[in-house]
Every structure is written in C-alpha cells, then in structure tokens.
Amino acid sequence: MATFRCPICGREVKIELRIDKEPVGGLHEVLVQHESHYVKVYIDRQGVVRRAFPVEHFTSVDPPLYTVYIFEDRAEIVDGRGHVYVVEPNQLAEVVKKLAG
Numbered sequence: 001m002a003t004f005r006c007p008i009c010g011r012e013v014k015i016e017l018r019i020d021k022e023p024v025g026g027l028h029e030v031l032v033q034h035e036s037h038y039v040k041v042y043i044d045r046q047g048v049v050r051r052a053f054p055v056e057h058f059t060s061v062d063p064p065l066y067t068v069y070i071f072e073d074r075a076e077i078v079d080g081r082g083h084v085y086v087v088e089p090n091q092l093a094e095v096v097k098k099l100a101g
C-alpha cells in the first residue's frame, strides 16, 4: 500500500500495487487514474512514493463505445462523443446485471 497527495486535486490517494519485478532505474512508474484525472507516480523498492506528476494530456485512441467511472457516491457513463451520464451506483449495478444476464 502506497499513499500520496494527488497533485491535481490535493486529496490523499491510496494505491495497492502488486509488484514482483525489479523496477527499471530503481523506481516503478505507475499511471494512476484518480476520479477523472490521471497522475504519474514513481514508487521505490520500499513502496514509498517518490514523485507524483499530473498527467496533462490523456488521449485514448480508438475509445470504447462507453467508459464507466465508478465513484463512492455515483457512477458516470461517458459515451464515445464525451457525453456524461450520471447514475446512482445501484442503478448501474442493475444495468450490469441485465447486460450480464
């Protein structure tokens, strides 16, 4: 478990990593999605976060039709045109159940 302060929103973020390889150059480079923004984090062998940078540009090429972000209090579904639909997490669970069923 590693913690760091998000350089974009200032909140403390906890990340759980399963690292079994030696880091390249002594530090593990990790791209973290925190809510709707991205942070690049460097973690040493002891699991201590050494640096955290905001990722200013994040582009997904060939984006999926829908991307789902799940937060503590809500879920957001973003379609391919960038429209955001906010739903209750339990509503989303119902939809997923229907799709899976």
Ligand SMILES: [Zn+2]
Binding pocket: 006, 007, 008, 009, 010, 011, 034, 035, 037
């Ligand atoms: Zn943040």
